[in-house]
Amino acid sequence: MQRQESARSSAKRAQIQQGATRVFLREGFAGATTDAIAKAAGVSKQTLYVYYRDKEQLMVDVLTSLLTELNRDQAALAGSRPVDSLPELRAALADLASNVLEAVCRTDYLALTRVIIADSPKVPAIGRLWAKTITGGVRSVVADQLEQARRVGVIQVDDVQVATRLFVGGVLTYVLPDGIVAAGGTVNPPSAEQIDELVDMFLRAIT
CATH class of the missing domain: 1.10.10.60 (Homeodomain-like)
Known part of the structure; x- marks a missing residue:
């Protein structure tokens, strides 16, 4: 019963x-x-x-x-493949950027982000949830990948966290101005070629 x-x-x-x-x-x-x-x-x-x-x-x-629904693939991202060479790191970052942008460009994610930004001052608990979004959680994944690459000499960076924010911030420029604050409220993910160019420019800066 x-x-x-x-x-x-x-x-x-x-x-x-x-x-x-x-x-x-x-x-x-x-x-x-x-x-x-x-x-x-x-x-x-x-x-x-x-x-x-x-x-x-x-x-x-x-x-x-x-x-919880939006982050369902986070565990898979966290368990991403090793990055012991520059080609491996490039492929891992390109796949990660593509997967994240596909998720965050969804209409429900954009609407959710607007709600959190607008209402977190009134409801502090939802502000704390921001750190659990894909965009927050993915920083730890990128940081882990960059730290692996730094340990084996693939990249040369003094501060992995700064490099992580540089990469994730670049990815999110396709979402913040074009989707969250855009009048239409929708955004299409960048093309595979654009993502590849972003990754290549980032790697040139840290290798």
Whole structure:
């Protein structure tokens, strides 16, 4: 009996999250009302408050779920192949940039980023979630790859963290001005040739 109740409760929570996701990504935190969330989720306000004590808790739960989905490939990135030569490092960085840009150029990721930027002053907990996004998590992957390459003499850098920010920052210029703050709100990933050129220019600077 308990198992059935838990399954029913989990399904109802997921239903509320789905409705709230649509409202939060459309309206942001300030613009989202509990009435609108309840309507989008197909539940009463009383049911809404059974599962979430307030709008802040619901928003944090929604964003956590979205980030978990967006970061599902993070473990694969972290376990990327060794980079013991310049060609290996070049291929690893190009693949990483391509995968990250494909993910962050998604409409839901851009909408999520706008919500975090706009509402983190009002809800500090969602600001802390920013470090868990693909763009935050990928820095550790790039840093690991560059550190491997530095140890075996493939690259010559004094500060791997600075080099990491240089590379990741270059990649994200395709997203920040063109998608997050763009009027249209959408962005197409750069071509494979553009990514290759970015990687080559970066490597020329650190080798």
